[in-house]
Every structure is written in C-alpha cells, then in structure tokens.
Amino acid sequence: MTTTDTGTPCAGVAAGTFLSGPGPVVDFGPGAVARIPGHLADQGARRVLVVTDRGLRAAGVVDAVLAPVRAAGVAVEVFDDVRGNPAVDVVERGAGHARDLGMDAVLALGGGSSLDAAKGIALLAPTPGARADGTGTPPVAGLPVVAVPTTAGTGAETNGFGVLEDPATRQKVYCGDASVVPRVAVLDPELTHGLPAAPTAATGVDALVHGLESLASRGRDPVSEAFAAEAVRRAWAWLPTAVGDGSNPRARAEMLVAAHLAGQALTRSGLGLVHGLAHSLSLHTGAVHGVALAAVLPEVVGWSLDADPAGWARAAEAAGLPGASALPEALAGVLDAVGTRVSVADLGAVPAQHEALARTALADPVTRNAPRHPSSVDEVVALLGRC
Structure with missing residues (x-):
C-alpha cells in the first residue's frame, strides 16, 4: 500500500509519475463458478487446497462449488479452519497442511477472511520456516491462487496481501507478496x-x-x-x-x-x-x-x-x-x-x-x-x- 504524500485530485499526474500494476483476470457473471475447472487447468493445477470456513461448508456452498472441480479430475483438499479476522497461527497451520500434501494451487472460497488467509497460506506453503508475521525464512514465490468471493465487501480478490491478527502482539499484520495476487477472480453474484x-x-x-x-x-x-x-x-x-x-x-x-x-x-x-x-x-x-x-x-x-x-x-x-x-x-x-x-x-x-x-x-x-x-x-x- 502506497504512502505517497499528495493533496490534489489527480495526485499521480501532479507528481509527474505513477505506476499501476496488473490485477487478476476477472470472470464475472451468474454461473461463473462452472468455469473454475478451466481456470485451475490454466494454472497447471492438479492438487488444490480449498481455503474456506465451516459455515460455508455446512451450508453446502463448498460442495456445490467444488462439484465441477472434482468432476474435472482435480484432487481437492478442504481447509476450513478460517474464522473472522484470521490469525497468523491459522495461516501457518494451513500452509503446513498444503506443504505436507504437496498442493500445487490454492482455491480461496468465502468472504474476506478466507481470501486473506488463503493468500497467506499460498505464500508460506512452498517455504518451510516462513512465518505469517514476516519473521522466519523469507518466502519464495507462492502457489497460484484462484479467488472466489462469496460476499460483496473486502475486494480481497484484487491483491496479494492478507490482513491477519497477531494475538501475541494485539496488532494487525499484513502478509503477502505479488506472487499470490489471485491469477483469476471468479465473481459469481449467485454465491451472494x-x-x-x-x-x-x-x-x-x-x-x-x-x-x-x-x-x-x-x-x-x-x-x-x-x-x-x-x-x-x-x-x-x-x-x-x-x-x-x-x-x-x-x-x-x-x-x-x-x-x-x-x-x-x-x-x-x-x-x-x-x-x-x-x-x-x-x-x-x-x-x-x-x-x-x-x-x-x-x-x-x-x-x-x-x-x-x-x-x-x-x-x-x-x-x-x-x-x-x-x-x-x-x-x-x-x-x-x-x-x-x-x-x-x-x-x-x-x-x-x-x-x-x-x-x-x-x-x-x-x-x-x-x-x-x-x-x-x-x-x-x-x-x-x-x-
């Protein structure tokens, strides 16, 4: 997040320069979830960790979204330990789970908490010893992420950082990297x-x-x-x-x-x-x-x-x-x-x-x-x- 000091309505123009990077490919429309298998295939994904919450799983949303993914022959593992305001330990546990199972992509499904946690998990998974609070081993490039928001709020599918809680310090930490900007944002309003x-x-x-x-x-x-x-x-x-x-x-x-x-x-x-x-x-x-x-x-x-x-x-x-x-x-x-x-x-x-x-x-x-x-x-x- 930039901290450039400006005070004009067109700040970048007044400063003489600005840089705007690419975001995810956006697949919008009712029924867009049916196209998730194709998006995963484009990333070469064969073993996918789905990061979500237990409420969505209990409501049947997770199974409905994953039905076409499983039908396409993709191996799926669901990690549903995410809660509101996700904590650093949950992200580290999810990353370890993805690493142990040899996952090669992450499907983020849910509200902002699930999407933020998924990006942190994707970043830490390839690097044993990496920590969500920024300490530990510096992470290498993360796993590819496909993001499927089920709420209209955070816009977490647009960027590569997650806002997490560190209970030990009672502070928010920002965990992320350009490598975990979602490759695709699947915006299906029917999910909301x-x-x-x-x-x-x-x-x-x-x-x-x-x-x-x-x-x-x-x-x-x-x-x-x-x-x-x-x-x-x-x-x-x-x-x-x-x-x-x-x-x-x-x-x-x-x-x-x-x-x-x-x-x-x-x-x-x-x-x-x-x-x-x-x-x-x-x-x-x-x-x-x-x-x-x-x-x-x-x-x-x-x-x-x-x-x-x-x-x-x-x-x-x-x-x-x-x-x-x-x-x-x-x-x-x-x-x-x-x-x-x-x-x-x-x-x-x-x-x-x-x-x-x-x-x-x-x-x-x-x-x-x-x-x-x-x-x-x-x-x-x-x-x-x-x-």
Whole structure:
C-alpha cells in the first residue's frame, strides 16, 4: 500500500509519475463458478487446497462449488479452519497442511477472511520456516491462487496481501507478496444471494468505505480514483436494496462489482484512519470489521474534511451529494438505513480502553495514508469520544 504524500485530485499526474500494476483476470457473471475447472487447468493445477470456513461448508456452498472441480479430475483438499479476522497461527497451520500434501494451487472460497488467509497460506506453503508475521525464512514465490468471493465487501480478490491478527502482539499484520495476487477472480453474484441482511450490510459498508477512503488517500492516483469513484457510485445506490431485498439479482451483482472495484482502488491508493480505528476496535473488542468501520465513519470523515477538500469533494460527487460538507450526515443516514449505525460504546469499548485503541490505530500502517494524520494519541482519544 502506497504512502505517497499528495493533496490534489489527480495526485499521480501532479507528481509527474505513477505506476499501476496488473490485477487478476476477472470472470464475472451468474454461473461463473462452472468455469473454475478451466481456470485451475490454466494454472497447471492438479492438487488444490480449498481455503474456506465451516459455515460455508455446512451450508453446502463448498460442495456445490467444488462439484465441477472434482468432476474435472482435480484432487481437492478442504481447509476450513478460517474464522473472522484470521490469525497468523491459522495461516501457518494451513500452509503446513498444503506443504505436507504437496498442493500445487490454492482455491480461496468465502468472504474476506478466507481470501486473506488463503493468500497467506499460498505464500508460506512452498517455504518451510516462513512465518505469517514476516519473521522466519523469507518466502519464495507462492502457489497460484484462484479467488472466489462469496460476499460483496473486502475486494480481497484484487491483491496479494492478507490482513491477519497477531494475538501475541494485539496488532494487525499484513502478509503477502505479488506472487499470490489471485491469477483469476471468479465473481459469481449467485454465491451472494443467500447472505443474510446483517452480513450483507457489514460487508457492503466495507466496500463503500474502501471507495471513500481511496478517494481521499494520500496515495491515490488517477487509476485508483477512477476505480474508487465508480465503486462509491454503485455501492451508494445499491447497498440499501441489497440489504433490504437480498434476492434482488441486480443489487447483488452491482454490489459484487462495487466491492471488486473498491478493492482495485485500495490496492493502488491505500486507505486511512477509518480503517486504522476499525482494525483496532476489532482487535480489542472482537467487533465485526464492517460494523467497526460504521462506528467511526461519519465522525472521522467530518474530522478530516478540511485536510483534503478535493478528495472528499470527489467522494461526495460519486455519492450524488452537493458537496463534501454533506458527507458526514449522509453517511450516518446510509448506516441507519442498513442497520449499522452504532457507537464504539455499543461495540463494548469503554473510555478506559480508548488510549489503547488509539495507540493500536496509530501503529497500523493503513493509517499513514489518511488525509489528516493525528498529531497525538490524545487527539485520537478525543475523536473516539465523539464516535
């Protein structure tokens, strides 16, 4: 994630240079999962580790997706130990499992947690002694990854890093490498149709915030701005419908595209303090990531408007608002509409924890790209007091 310091709406052009690398091949459309065997064959995959969670397996989603893969003669092993906010030890255990079984590719199936864990597993598997926290033996190139998101939120299928928890240090760590950028992202909106309203809202808020923060990030460039603006436009228009009517195929498809575009944006631009604080809240309280974002979003955006009026104006334009000053109230309204308008106290964070929350957020690399960077821990504590 870049940390270039900029303050103009076309940052890369103003700086005279920017670099935008390739992302995955995107296979989008209802029924796209039927084409997974061909994508695996293109990678030379014959022994595939499927990284997912037990909920999807119990719901029958894993078996349904793997049916054509098995029919094509691909050997499949399922690793379903992933939980929300995956920890480094789970990734290391999955990597060891893939190594012991001689897997030659990874199929990431699920929400952002499964996709993030899968990328870490793919990276560590070929290198005994490599560690998810960056210590240990430096990893060689990872196994090829094909990513199949089942939620419209993180956009984790767009990049080669995973956000993991290190329980020992109570910090987020970023585990990844260009070699584990998914070779193919299979975007099948039918996989999201059964997602209940609450996780639809939480993951959708994540996608929306990815777009918003990318537009005001210090690291943005014209390419990230284009992805982010379109992501915000789609998510703003379709998230309430996706939450209110989960069987609406247009809303589900639009949100899956919005999440992917937002992932493409953040991969190039980085994010900001909304994500830094949300990561900290999840670590300290166990809050669901999208709900943690919602707890601080309107207040942090309002606090940082003056630091980047051009970036926030672009975000407001994408949302169809008259100007940047309308963003905080309008964001609160969206959160109310999708049932995620909460406070940090609602998440269980008491004032005595605010200093620890602030320190963790300031230490998170994602915070570096915020348009307004806090000058002290006390400034973040005061901001949390308003959230």
